[in-house]
Amino acid sequence: MESLLTKARVPGTLALGSGSWPLATVCSLLTLLGLRLLDWLSSKYYVATCLETDLADITKSYLNAHGSCFWVAESGGQVVGTVAAQPVKDPPVGRKQLELFRLSVSSQHRGQGIAKALVRIVLQFARDQAHSDVVLETSTVQYSAVALYQAMAFQKTGEHFVSIPMGLGGLSILHFTHSLPFAVEPGM
Template sequence: MAPYHIRKYQDRDREAVIDMFIKGTLHNVTAGFFHLLKQPRSFLLLLGGTGAVFLGTGSFLLSLLALSVLLAFLWQIVRYPFNWHVDHTLRTCMKDIKKSYLSDRGSCFWVAESEGQVVGMVGACPVSEVSRGKKHLEMLHLRVRTEYHGQGIAKCLTQTLMQFAQEQGYDAVVLGTLCYNYPAQRLYEKLGFWKSHVAFDSLRWRMVAIPFVYYEYTVPSSL
């Protein structure tokens, strides 16, 4: 296991962080595709589409071609919300990471570095609208390079954020993760997060039947 340490983001990390963000996000497309295939509506579309072609033509070859076309269509449908998320994020909070995360003491962005290479990252921003005067910190963009999985980097990054939340006087840490990202869900639950609700983040995700699981962590008082 290569040693690593957690530090705040610097401008020289930008290329590695953006690359890790894009690859880490798009890596989820394949799992999202298989998740969609398991949904009844996808099964009906594939069965009904290929069945209709076979009944209309009597050709197995054309039926297989229709199946291929429908699978390609579903693949593109699944890619859409992930691509949108990448494009939107690069135009907003990751356009200028220092300005978005390090210009205010209530937010931050960390990277995990190993042997001079950035191998993990996570960001934290205050939630603007919280009821009853509570202060919530949102965890964003937790990523670890695939070849460094299993080394405890994601856990260390999350704990760093949790400690920051306590030092800054936040009441809770909140986050959302894909419904099929079970390793992340197990990590959060081991660290004391509890599942608050499951919901579609937008119509884009509802279209591909991928809800998010939202978690919350109650920050202990630093007093």
């Protein structure tokens, strides 16, 4: 939330230059509302896109694809979380990378360690498959996801803006990498 509050201060500060507290307050609130609306719209678009692409056929996208996998977390017979992983097609020279996708936990089950458990499963899968890194992308508005990845030793390795309007709003895509210790094969 700190990021949204920081963004709301800019128009508020500009409006304060006019000497009007009500104008500053209204500008800050409108900015926060606009950013929340933008976040909501981008989330809706993202979910719709996912449901029309790889999540439309999980078996084909993840379970039948070599080196890929898809996991679910269940509670009371209901799916409450998901995560997927696929090998990176063109990793940097000398690296074997696995990309983490589709980490999601239902809002009613957040804060229970489900996301952390799902990420640990992907990290173990990557170790078992002798990957050197697990990589992922997330947006700056996914505050809890960014905090989770940082707490689990993922390092921010890049950032880009999807579009000019998103960039002007301060919304960007973050790239993270979790380097895994190389497994030493027996007899070496």
